[in-house]
Amino acid sequence: MKSKGVKIGVIGCGTIGTGVVKCLLENKKYLQRHLGFSLELVRVADLYPRKKRDVKIPSGVMTKDSNAVLNDPEIDIIVELVGGTTFAKQVILKAMKNGKSVVTANKALLAKYGLELHEKAEKNGVDLYYEASVGGGIPIIKTLREALVGNRIDAIWGILNGTCNYMLSKMTDEDLTFDEALKEATINGYAESDPTLDIGGFDAQHKIGILASLAFGQWVPQNKIYVEGIEKVTDFDIKCADEMGYVIKLLGIAKVENKSISVRVNPTFIPKTTMLGNVKDAFNAIEIDGEPIGTAILTGLGAGMGATSSAVIADIVDIARNIASGSAGRLSALTFMDKELPFKKIDDIKTRYYLRFRVEDKPGVIAKIAKALGDRNISLSSVIQHEPYSETKNVHATFMTHLAFEKDIKAAVKLINKFKEVKAKTTIFRVEAD
Amino acid sequence: MKSKGVKIGVIGCGTIGTGVVKCLLENKKYLQRHLGFSLELVRVADLYPRKKRDVKIPSGVMTKDSNAVLNDPEIDIIVELVGGTTFAKQVILKAMKNGKSVVTANKALLAKYGLELHEKAEKNGVDLYYEASVGGGIPIIKTLREALVGNRIDAIWGILNGTCNYMLSKMTDEDLTFDEALKEATINGYAESDPTLDIGGFDAQHKIGILASLAFGQWVPQNKIYVEGIEKVTDFDIKCADEMGYVIKLLGIAKVENKSISVRVNPTFIPKTTMLGNVKDAFNAIEIDGEPIGTAILTGLGAGMGATSSAVIADIVDIARNIASGSAGRLSALTFMDKELPFKKIDDIKTRYYLRFRVEDKPGVIAKIAKALGDRNISLSSVIQHEPYSETKNVHATFMTHLAFEKDIKAAVKLINKFKEVKAKTTIFRVEAD
Numbered sequence: 110m111k112s113k114g115v116k117i118g119v120i121g122c123g124t125i126g127t128g129v130v131k132c133l134l135e136n137k138k139y140l141q142r143h144l145g146f147s148l149e150l151v152r153v154a155d156l157y158p159r160k161k162r163d164v165k166i167p168s169g170v171m172t173k174d175s176n177a178v179l180n181d182p183e184i185d186i187i188v189e190l191v192g193g194t195t196f197a198k199q200v201i202l203k204a205m206k207n208g209k210s211v212v213t214a215n216k217a218l219l220a221k222y223g224l225e226l227h228e229k230a231e232k233n234g235v236d237l238y239y240e241a242s243v244g245g246g247i248p249i250i251k252t253l254r255e256a257l258v259g260n261r262i263d264a265i266w267g268i269l270n271g272t273c274n275y276m277l278s279k280m281t282d283e284d285l286t287f288d289e290a291l292k293e294a295t296i297n298g299y300a301e302s303d304p305t306l307d308i309g310g311f312d313a314q315h316k317i318g319i320l321a322s323l324a325f326g327q328w329v330p331q332n333k334i335y336v337e338g339i340e341k342v343t344d345f346d347i348k349c350a351d352e353m354g355y356v357i358k359l360l361g362i363a364k365v366e367n368k369s370i371s372v373r374v375n376p377t378f379i380p381k382t383t384m385l386g387n388v389k390d391a392f393n394a395i396e397i398d399g400e401p402i403g404t405a406i407l408t409g410l411g412a413g414m415g416a417t418s419s420a421v422i423a424d425i426v427d428i429a430r431n432i433a434s435g436s437a438g439r440l441s442a443l444t445f446m447d448k449e450l451p452f453k454k455i456d457d458i459k460t461r462y463y464l465r466f467r468v469e470d471k472p473g474v475i476a477k478i479a480k481a482l483g484d485r486n487i488s489l490s491s492v493i494q495h496e497p498y499s500e501t502k503n504v505h506a507t508f509m510t511h512l513a514f515e516k517d518i519k520a521a522v523k524l525i526n527k528f529k530e531v532k533a534k535t536t537i538f539r540v541e542a543d
Numbered sequence: 544m545k546s547k548g549v550k551i552g553v554i555g556c557g558t559i560g561t562g563v564v565k566c567l568l569e570n571k572k573y574l575q576r577h578l579g580f581s582l583e584l585v586r587v588a589d590l591y592p593r594k595k596r597d598v599k600i601p602s603g604v605m606t607k608d609s610n611a612v613l614n615d616p617e618i619d620i621i622v623e624l625v626g627g628t629t630f631a632k633q634v635i636l637k638a639m640k641n642g643k644s645v646v647t648a649n650k651a652l653l654a655k656y657g658l659e660l661h662e663k664a665e666k667n668g669v670d671l672y673y674e675a676s677v678g679g680g681i682p683i684i685k686t687l688r689e690a691l692v693g694n695r696i697d698a699i700w701g702i703l704n705g706t707c708n709y710m711l712s713k714m715t716d717e718d719l720t721f722d723e724a725l726k727e728a729t730i731n732g733y734a735e736s737d738p739t740l741d742i743g744g745f746d747a748q749h750k751i752g753i754l755a756s757l758a759f760g761q762w763v764p765q766n767k768i769y770v771e772g773i774e775k776v777t778d779f780d781i782k783c784a785d786e787m788g789y790v791i792k793l794l795g796i797a798k799v800e801n802k803s804i805s806v807r808v809n810p811t812f813i814p815k816t817t818m819l820g821n822v823k824d825a826f827n828a829i830e831i832d833g834e835p836i837g838t839a840i841l842t843g844l845g846a847g848m849g850a851t852s853s854a855v856i857a858d859i860v861d862i863a864r865n866i867a868s869g870s871a872g873r874l875s876a877l878t879f880m881d882k883e884l885p886f887k888k889i890d891d892i893k894t895r896y897y898l899r900f901r902v903e904d905k906p907g908v909i910a911k912i913a914k915a916l917g918d919r920n921i922s923l924s925s926v927i928q929h930e931p932y933s934e935t936k937n938v939h940a941t942f943m944t945h946l947a948f949e950k951d952i953k954a955a956v957k958l959i960n961k962f963k964e965v966k967a968k969t970t971i972f973r974v975e976a977d
């Protein structure tokens with residue numbers, strides 16, 4: 110064990126960086142008692158070193174020059190919090206080359222270059238930890254890496270994007286439209302000025318890719334992940350879901366079935382009396398189904414200074430323990446299995462579906478649709494026909510199916526959309542229910 | 544690192560022991576790849592070595608003699624799964640004396656002798672890990688020990704007893720009476736032949752004591768924990784709760800407020816749209832409120848071979864890593880704070896209350912009760928008067944209070960119980976709601 114403690118450099122001192130610096134300085138004594146040695150914050154680099162921050166950084170620690178941190182031979186651990194995928198990658202690679210372990214919260218970077226970064230960490234004998242990249246303060250990566258190490262994981266899925274969950278919660282609980290919910294999310298700081306990354310499902314795509322890679326022991330490239338955002342969710346669908354006992358959540362879903370892997374992000378119907386169905390606002394939740402554990406669900410705030418810096422500190426502490434005991438690099442989150450499994454195409458998945466048809470209000474239409482579905486081996490668990498619109502003779506007919514193949518659903522709906530009684534493109538949602 | 548792997552002895556090979564042995568043998572290759580060294584199951588002791596088990600134990604491993612395991616100089620880790628608090632304690636102390644680290648799932652033993660066992664572990668320079676003692680497969684102890692190490696924890700609370708949760712779920716979802724629910728729990732293997740430990744709240748008392756000790760950094764003796772079981776919960780209370788938007792759950796609750804600690808177990812009203820309100824059947828769930836993390840909730844199966852053996856394996860792996868890196872004993876779950884906080888008596892807690900009065904159906908009764916409450920500074924958030932019983936002129940009046948001191952509630956209810964219009968002892972439940 111080093112007598113003078115483990116030395117830390119932080120690069121990028123925005124909101125999260127400030128939270129991390131604050132925790133390292135203010136909880137120093139407590140962390141030391143817990144670890145048996147100290148964590149020393151040696152350098153902090155930021156483009157705006159003089160910016161006012163909610164923490165007093167000791168003199169001589171702050172610098173504008175990230176190289177002053179990366180090349181400091183004293184530093185053991187680099188905390189990368191600059192964001193983006195270009196400069197951040199250079200920072201991490203240089204840190205590793207200089208023999209330093211790395212903590213990052215950068216999910217976009219990991220989703221894009223995770224495999225390469227893991228290989229570089231291994232080559233340089235350093236640790237690469239990134240608890241804060243998924244689920245904010247939720248210790249999901251540590252749980253996969255350590256607590257569930259004796260398990261075979263069959264599925265990992267959950268609510269991974271706080272912005273979408275906030276919007277869908279508002280639409281459900283306060284009857285807002287999509288646009289009203291987006292506006293409220295923006296005003297309250299839950300949505301970026303360009304919300305595409307969140308509402309398009311791409312942030313959840315990054316996260317489910319990381320989780321699936323760790324859970325299944327093989328790298329899941331982003332282009333193997335099917336993505337649908339929440340743009341298509343209307344307040345009317347949310348009402349229909351409610352009527353059937355469901356809520357709509359944006360889920361990232363990764364499963365191993367019949368020796369192949371399917372990974373996708375889509376707005377999903379889930380029963381409102383489940384735990385995930387009651388994860389509201391900006392909370393995240395991740396369910397793991399494995400053997401022998403059965404089911405475990407972890408939930409918490411998915412973002413924000415507090416949750417994220419808690420996760421960054423946990424990584425720093427874990428790496429510091431590795432360093433102090435002379436065994437950096439010994440427990441990678443990513444352990445490869447013997448054999449890689451193939452990826453399933455979206456058309457080949459089998460799940461339940463909710464279908465909403467807008468049709469003319471006349472006899473035989475429902476039967477005609479039901480027959481078209483039946484012809485494709487799609488069986489129904491419930492059908493509801495809604496009152497006609499006041500201004501037209503159209504009605505909504507909603508169908509909930511039993512398990513069916515995606516390709517059969519698509520083929521049936523393609524056919525049904527051509528019926529003259531069908532007056533709008535059919536709405537399709539996937540359903541997760543036991 | 545040892546070249547020949549870390550060596551494990553198991554004492555007690557019942558259901559959980561069999562699960563652990565199975566996992567160690569069947570996942571050996573996978574665990575080795577993950578750890579970089581092997582976990583070797585060297586000896587297993589059980590009173591019934593020839594009993595038929597769902598795993599093939601290699602010859603020469605099984606013995607009737609626990610001393611043959613405890614005194615084997617090769618063995619690094621002893622897994623104690625005999626249960627009880629007498630022989631189990633001897634096993635653990637002897638293992639530690641012989642320089643072996645210990646994994647146990649024995650919550651009753653830890654609740655009773657946890658402080659002494661931690662001191663002995665420290666003195667002997669070995670690890671004492673016990674993930675499986677609370678929450679089955681849920682990695683709650685690891686999370687407190689490692690993932691939340693940078694946090695100050697203000698509250699830890701949750702559903703800790705699967706039997707009670709199963710019974711209350713049945714009463715809520717299937718309208719069973721308490722006796723019917725208990726019968727069903729017994730038939731389905733969720734309740735022991737003597738269910739007192741579970742339904743009396745004592746199992747939850749063991750668990751919340753362990754969790755509170757770890758979360759707050761000071762030992763919480765069992766006699767500082769106030770306990771109420773679920774025997775008093777009637778199907779009528781469950782219906783009243785439902786009407787007000789609540790469900791009844793048996794919660795273990797530990798909080799730090801105004802620099803003192805309160806720890807208790809009691810059936811509790813919680814809103815049915817919360818996550819904890821939707822934790823059903825034999826599931827457990829634990830919520831942690833801390834700074835900076837905010838809120839995190841972990842949930843999963845609270846018992847059973849799969850979940851419990853997953854937790855035992857996680858402990859074995861953690862200790863094996865400590866041993867392999869030459870640093871056993873370096874991270875105790877129990878880290879003491881600078882200063883011990885005093886414990887709060889139940890009369891001094893402040894929470895919300897549900898009160899159900901059975902009263903004569905005549906004018907002015909409700910007002911008289913409300914005044915008696917108001918005189919003690921107890922303000923009301925809702926009042927519901929139910930239809931009279933068919934056979935009597937009695938009605939039920941249910942009151943939900945805002946935050947109030949327990950001693951004020953007790954004094955007011957004592958007074959009200961003396962009113963001639965009040966026809967039965969008043970029912971009181973504590974309420975957790977924001």
